[in-house]
Amino acid sequence: MSNFRRSFSNFWKVFRRSRMGLVGAFLLITVLLVATFAPLLTPYTPTQIIRGPNNRPLIYAPPSVHPPLGTDDAGHDVWTLLAYGARVSLLVGFIAGFISVFIGSTLGTLAGFYGGKTDTLLMRTTDVFLVIPDLPLTIILIAVIRQANVGIPTLVVLIAVIGLLYWTTTARLIRSQVLTVKERQFVARARAIGAGNGHIMRKHILPLVLPLMTANTVLVISTAILVESGLAFLGLGDPSQPSWGTMLHFAFERNAISVGAWWFYLPPGLAIVWTVLGCVLLGNVLEEIFNPRLKSHHLEGDTNVVASSRH
Amino acid sequence: MSRRDYIFRKAVFALVTLLIVFTINFLLFRILPGDPVRSVIGRNVRISREVQQALREQFGLDKPIIPDQYLNTLGQYAQGNLGVSWSLRRPVGEVLMAKLGNTLLLVVLGQFFSIILGVTLGLLAGWKRKTKIDVSALTFSLIMWAVPTFWLGIMLLALGSSWLGLPTGGMVDPKNIGKPFLEVLPDVARHLVLPTLTFTLIYMGEYMLIMRSSILEVLSEDYILTAKAKGMSHWQILRKHALKNAMLPIVTLIALNLGFTVSGAIYIETVFSYDGLGKLFQDALAKQDFPLLQGAFMLLAIAVIVANMAADILYTYLDPRVKQV
Numbered sequence: 001m002s003n004f005r006r007s008f009s010n011f012w013k014v015f016r017r018s019r020m021g022l023v024g025a026f027l028l029i030t031v032l033l034v035a036t037f038a039p040l041l042t043p044y045t046p047t048q049i050i051r052g053p054n055n056r057p058l059i060y061a062p063p064s065v066h067p068p069l070g071t072d073d074a075g076h077d078v079w080t081l082l083a084y085g086a087r088v089s090l091l092v093g094f095i096a097g098f099i100s101v102f103i104g105s106t107l108g109t110l111a112g113f114y115g116g117k118t119d120t121l122l123m124r125t126t127d128v129f130l131v132i133p134d135l136p137l138t139i140i141l142i143a144v145i146r147q148a149n150v151g152i153p154t155l156v157v158l159i160a161v162i163g164l165l166y167w168t169t170t171a172r173l174i175r176s177q178v179l180t181v182k183e184r185q186f187v188a189r190a191r192a193i194g195a196g197n198g199h200i201m202r203k204h205i206l207p208l209v210l211p212l213m214t215a216n217t218v219l220v221i222s223t224a225i226l227v228e229s230g231l232a233f234l235g236l237g238d239p240s241q242p243s244w245g246t247m248l249h250f251a252f253e254r255n256a257i258s259v260g261a262w263w264f265y266l267p268p269g270l271a272i273v274w275t276v277l278g279c280v281l282l283g284n285v286l287e288e289i290f291n292p293r294l295k296s297h298h299l300e301g302d303t304n305v306v307a308s309s310r311h
Numbered sequence: 312m313s314r315r316d317y318i319f320r321k322a323v324f325a326l327v328t329l330l331i332v333f334t335i336n337f338l339l340f341r342i343l344p345g346d347p348v349r350s351v352i353g354r355n356v357r358i359s360r361e362v363q364q365a366l367r368e369q370f371g372l373d374k375p376i377i378p379d380q381y382l383n384t385l386g387q388y389a390q391g392n393l394g395v396s397w398s399l400r401r402p403v404g405e406v407l408m409a410k411l412g413n414t415l416l417l418v419v420l421g422q423f424f425s426i427i428l429g430v431t432l433g434l435l436a437g438w439k440r441k442t443k444i445d446v447s448a449l450t451f452s453l454i455m456w457a458v459p460t461f462w463l464g465i466m467l468l469a470l471g472s473s474w475l476g477l478p479t480g481g482m483v484d485p486k487n488i489g490k491p492f493l494e495v496l497p498d499v500a501r502h503l504v505l506p507t508l509t510f511t512l513i514y515m516g517e518y519m520l521i522m523r524s525s526i527l528e529v530l531s532e533d534y535i536l537t538a539k540a541k542g543m544s545h546w547q548i549l550r551k552h553a554l555k556n557a558m559l560p561i562v563t564l565i566a567l568n569l570g571f572t573v574s575g576a577i578y579i580e581t582v583f584s585y586d587g588l589g590k591l592f593q594d595a596l597a598k599q600d601f602p603l604l605q606g607a608f609m610l611l612a613i614a615v616i617v618a619n620m621a622a623d624i625l626y627t628y629l630d631p632r633v634k635q636v
Contacts, residue, residue: 124324127324127328128327128328128331131328131612131615131616131619132328132331132332132612132615133573133574133608133611133612133615134574135573135574135577136573136574136577136592136607136608136611136612137335137608139577139592139596139604140336140339140604140605140608141339143596143599143601143604144339144342144601147599147601148342222457226457226459229459229462230459230460230461230574230578233459233461233462233578234577234578234581234593234596235596235597236596245459248459248461248462248465251465252461252465252582257465257468257469257472257479258479260473262469265462265465265466265469266466268462269458269459269462269465269466272457272458272459272462273454273457273458273459273462276456276457277453277454277457280453280456280457281453284453296440296531297437297440297527297530297531297535298530298531298532298535298536298539299438299530299535299539299545299548299549300440300441300530
């Protein structure tokens, strides 16, 4: 435990100096808080229709009439939709992201560790998935599952399809990491004292790949959130559980743009950018800490010719 | 391995990938409930049972799915026969070809601007690492990465149509349809401004990031230090040594990016009602027109796979180190 605490405090020392990482963590934490406490942040529910003094639904009421963010095409409170939408977007993004990372890491670890034919087979498969245009494939899969009408909830279908298709980058990344780790001495020593493949992978390889895997997970989640928003925008979301993408779908389909109802199409987009940017900033900083690359290059700092005074 | 072997291997890989895409497509089609005959003749056409049976025999649908039907469909696809669209009641291949040109126009314009701007910006950012240029370019790229393509399109549509009076959708004003090409050209250009801008903004961030990391790697090589020691100016070093090497990964990534470009086209064409493959795909989705969806998917997949193979081959000519791969 003290070991863990020490490595965490080391990590924190590096992390807190990175402004990008702190901003990313802030963005992500605020969204998580809004999603968690959504019912406490609004007096309405997402399906509740807001009515005016004459008992007619308030349709496309601007924020000045119905603060803080006005109403949508059916009279729902936009802020409520936004707060509850965070739950759907994050849920799909996180679970789908975890599935992707799990598949990618498993395949990457197996390929990197066993090498040879296993590696060739798994990496060729990855290459195939890498060149198949993923959005059209995702759309067709979801459309077919819907048409087949097997009674699986829409959100589950979205999570499963996104999770099963977006693992290729993780597989490659983890494989290359495993390739370097398995050449280390302690792996040879473990093998010399009779450790099996499973034991070596679990006890010696996994702990060293785990940090990078964590960083990658954050990035994959951001991809999953983006993909979900896109699919929902194209009308593949669950209208009864609107995500930010679903909101934009309705805003676009129900003429929010020509009506000038910016309060309906601006906030969901900003929310997506906020969340995805949070993931990307955090993920990139984590990756840099766990997998440091070059610190400087030869033309940096000085613009004068010949050798600089730095050296 | 000689270059001929390498190209041969890439071609085999491309063919295998195509076959896998076809198989996924074929199997998905068979999972669907309903009568496959309908997919060939259109959903709403009334025909007698005898004719249906005759058609079933003609198309081999009375035979087992694997291998007879599978091979039969494969043969049909190989001849360019992709079935009949349910909603448009026209051959899928014909419908697709009619829209291909429009999408290519948009994609080529968008890629052109995003590559030029992204590569230039990436070069500057990498060279002037940790300066204001670098930080602002990085921030811009990260934000562009986080912005959903369709939402950027919506925002530009809202801003462009109200402030600049640009058209909100389509390829050409209805009153200009049928006029001679040169007369319509300015109008088409006006319609292309917003979709192309969306495309450019979304993809230039990505090219910028790739170019930046690529140039950073090259600039930390020893031969750059040697060049500097010889007294070459920064510009000379960048032009003569760095740029050529840093451009190499870009070539592969442009091809790999084509897959994502296809996705971008679906969103952008939907937002701007641009009459191309992407909008066709979205329309087919809305109308549950499966033959059209699958034909479009097949065409998009072929485009990406062929482009990737081309990039792999091009790479062997560009990189002197991989002469003997």
